[in-house]
Amino acid sequence: MKITFLWIGKTTESWLQEGIDVYVKRLKHYISLSIEIIPAPKNLPKQDMEKQKEIEGDAILDRIMPSDEVYLLDERGMSYSSEGLTMFLQEKMSASVKRLVLVVGGPFGFSGRVYQRANGQVSFSQLTFSHQMIRLLVCEQVYRAFTILRGEPYHHR
């Protein structure tokens, strides 16, 4: 299985990018991982959230192949413990999923068409974190999941 992290717009804070790089580098020892960054739409009238979600949504759908399994990071999604997330990944690998795409949306969330295409939604917290910080959390949790799978000592229980 390959994993793709798909997200909208550059990570603008350098410290956040550095943290993401740390976990991505570690993760690549465990799995074939790619990050695809969709440029944030430009020149939109401010506050036109619906328009922004539609444009971002179409760009997300353009990157997705029919054989992909697509999960959205979304507050209203399914909550997991770290062990539960590990089982989720293990099940996807056992089911011979070719590519698992984890999508972190823009600041206003996803369009209806993206929800329709997605295989499911995953919630990392009831709290709202910045859509840029969620990227770091995704990288750390997927890394953690692989250390749990391998019985490595990163995760304490």
Place this chain on the structure above:
Amino acid sequence: MKITFLWIGKTTESWLQEGIDVYVKRLKHYISLSIEIIPAPKNLPKQDMEKQKEIEGDAILDRIMPSDEVYLLDERGMSYSSEGLTMFLQEKMSASVKRLVLVVGGPFGFSGRVYQRANGQVSFSQLTFSHQMIRLLVCEQVYRAFTILRGEPYHHR
């Protein structure tokens, strides 16, 4: 009301420290905030988690005054939305709490005596994040809460 973040051991990753600094600096515009760092216990036999929790726990209790309201960041605690966390902070301010202490423990969690003293526990996620990364999340969420209280545009809903 004053807020104190109390945590165990230095933040060893420089990118994480940088992120924490960003939110702490912003937060100080809204509230009197201090960070107290308890040195991680040294020269302990490896794997002696209970001993480590006891030593850390005693050091936490030493820093706490009788008038403090103390909340532990703990996976088994109460979950909040960002709006819920904002209300929680607002209630503490309305109740004239002198100092609210938010404690992030060490890698193995808290001792029994710390649980006994605490006024409650707050869970940020069912997922386990590194105890160092939780610090960043606390800073970001408390900052977010104050922007919500002030009606400032950081938080999208």
